[in-house]
Amino acid sequence: MAERDFVVNGETLTYEGIFRASELLDTIDQWTKRMHYDKKESKALEVVKADGKHIEVMYEPWKDITSYAQKNLSVRVIMHGVKDVNVRKDGHNVVMNQGKVKVIFYGILKTDWEHRWENKPMMFFLRSLYNKFFYNGYVKGWRSEIKSDTHALKNAIKAYLNLNRYR
Amino acid sequence: MSNVYQPPKKVPKNAANENFDGYSVARIAYKGVFDWDAVYKYVMEWFSERKYEFDEDDYKHKEGTKIGIEEELKWKGNRKINAYYRYFITIEVHSWDMRRVEVIENGKKKKLWKGRILMEFYAEVKADWQGIWKNGPLAFELKKFVDQYVHRPERNAVWVDRLYYITYKLQAGVREILKMESKNNAHEHRW
Numbered sequence: 229m230a231e232r233d234f235v236v237n238g239e240t241l242t243y244e245g246i247f248r249a250s251e252l253l254d255t256i257d258q259w260t261k262r263m264h265y266d267k268k269e270s271k272a273l274e275v276v277k278a279d280g281k282h283i284e285v286m287y288e289p290w291k292d293i294t295s296y297a298q299k300n301l302s303v304r305v306i307m308h309g310v311k312d313v314n315v316r317k318d319g320h321n322v323v324m325n326q327g328k329v330k331v332i333f334y335g336i337l338k339t340d341w342e343h344r345w346e347n348k349p350m351m352f353f354l355r356s357l358y359n360k361f362f363y364n365g366y367v368k369g370w371r372s373e374i375k376s377d378t379h380a381l382k383n384a385i386k387a388y389l390n391l392n393r394y395r
Numbered sequence: 396m397s398n399v400y401q402p403p404k405k406v407p408k409n410a411a412n413e414n415f416d417g418y419s420v421a422r423i424a425y426k427g428v429f430d431w432d433a434v435y436k437y438v439m440e441w442f443s444e445r446k447y448e449f450d451e452d453d454y455k456h457k458e459g460t461k462i463g464i465e466e467e468l469k470w471k472g473n474r475k476i477n478a479y480y481r482y483f484i485t486i487e488v489h490s491w492d493m494r495r496v497e498v499i500e501n502g503k504k505k506k507l508w509k510g511r512i513l514m515e516f517y518a519e520v521k522a523d524w525q526g527i528w529k530n531g532p533l534a535f536e537l538k539k540f541v542d543q544y545v546h547r548p549e550r551n552a553v554w555v556d557r558l559y560y561i562t563y564k565l566q567a568g569v570r571e572i573l574k575m576e577s578k579n580n581a582h583e584h585r586w
Contacts, residue, residue, distance in 0.1 A: 271422065
């Protein structure tokens with residue numbers, strides 16, 4: 229099992245108001261594409277209820293840094309009570325969504341993702357020594373990259389939701 | 396909600412699908428009214444247009460509950476890439492509480508299905524699909540060595556990556572038929 233270090237652990241973003249669910253999810257997908265992350269969608273759940281849709285999507289984009297380290301982001305989007313509303317924009321009627329959104333962010337540094345250094349006790353011990361004494365600088369750099377990437381994604385989502393706040 | 400979502404099943408890990416960590420590549424869980432016939436037709440046409448050999452490996456129909464029927468289906472598509480690699484895409488469908496409903500869409504009456512559906516998409520790149528290197532122990536060990544150390548970078552960067560995003564394109568198409576909000580696929584342009 230690879231080692232996972234939770235650099236960003238469960239930061240949340242909540243929003244209630246008007247937005248477009250498909251555009252919000254597309255914002256996240258486009259961001260991962262732009263930042264050259266590989267796509268991974270662990271969950272795509274949609275339930276149509278009388279009081280609106282319940283949508284849960286979980287993206288886990290990943291990016292290999294080296295053959296030893298990997299960046300993993302986890303973005304869980306929960307949308308509750310999503311209904312269609314008509315909004316007047318620039319003189320036109322536009323169909324938007326209204327509901328509650330909660331986004332939970334995790335930024336994870338995964339090391340030894342190829343499982344090469346954990347098969348034998350001596351290899352595991354060597355890995356621990358290297359991590360502690362030789363790779364410290366690299367690990368710090370990778371952790372700060374993951375933190376900045378997670379916050380950049382969070383800001384991209386905030387920017388999109390803020391655009392819709394005043395509609 | 397717990398009766399709609401189920402955790403993904405872990406499949407045995409092998410050298411061919413190691414990049415997928417043994418879990419399904421993509422999943423869809425949906426509860427509501429949808430056109431099941433359109434989904435069926437779309438998946439068949441998708442495989443046929445891309446020259447995949449398509450099989451419906453498993454079909455189980457159960458009486459289910461008083462609300463509706465329960466069905467389990469397993470679709471498999473496979474396509475030869477070259478003399479050494481072959482693509483396999485498996486879709487496992489499980490539906491619960493399925494019943495026919497009549498809705499009015501654009502002023503016309505239409506018969507659709509209402510229920511819960513879970514679709515899991517698995518993808519695998521199979522090496523040595525002809526079994527040429529399985530004839531003897533030496534050939535088999537040589538194949539293992541070549542797969543692990545010689546072909547691995549090319550296989551992961553080209554064939555596995557390609558199939559990975561092709562499976563997401565299929566999933567995005569199914570989501571569009573189901574009219575889900577998460578139907579967009581920003582990686583549509585890949586491969």
